[in-house]
Amino acid sequence: MVRLHLNLMLLLVTVICALSVVNANHQARKLFVALGAEQKHMRDLETEWGQLQLEQSTWAANVRVETLAREKLGMKRPTAGEVMSAGALMAAPASPIAQTKAKPAR
Numbered sequence: 323m324v325r326l327h328l329n330l331m332l333l334l335v336t337v338i339c340a341l342s343v344v345n346a347n348h349q350a351r352k353l354f355v356a357l358g359a360e361q362k363h364m365r366d367l368e369t370e371w372g373q374l375q376l377e378q379s380t381w382a383a384n385v386r387v388e389t390l391a392r393e394k395l396g397m398k399r400p401t402a403g404e405v406m407s408a409g410a411l412m413a414a415p416a417s418p419i420a421q422t423k424a425k426p427a428r
Contacts, residue, residue, distance in 0.1 A: 380386075391397040
C-alpha cells in the first residue's frame with residue numbers, strides 16, 4: 323500500500339514536471355518570436371532614422387536656406403560698411419548719440 327502511494331506521488335510529480343517543461347518551452351518560443359518582431363521593428367526604425375537625417379540635411383543645406391532667405395524674406399548680404407563685430411559692440415559704451423545713428427536691421 324505504501325509503495326502504491328509512493329508510486330502515485332512520483333507519477334504525479336513526474337507529470338507536473340513534464341507539464342512545466344512544456345510550458346517553459348512554449349513561453350521560450352513565444353518570447354523568441356516577440357524578439358524577432360522587435361528586432362525587425364528596430365531595423366525599420368533605423369532605416370526611417372537614416373531617411374529622416376538625409377531629409378534634414380537636404381532641408382538645412384546652406385544653399386537652400388540662403389535662397390529662401392533671399393526670395394521669401396527679402397534678405398541680402400550686408401555690405402562691408404554694415405558689418406560690425408560683436409566684440410566691438412561689447413567694448414564700446416552705448417551712448418544716446420550712437421544709438422540714434424545706428425541703422426535698424428532690415
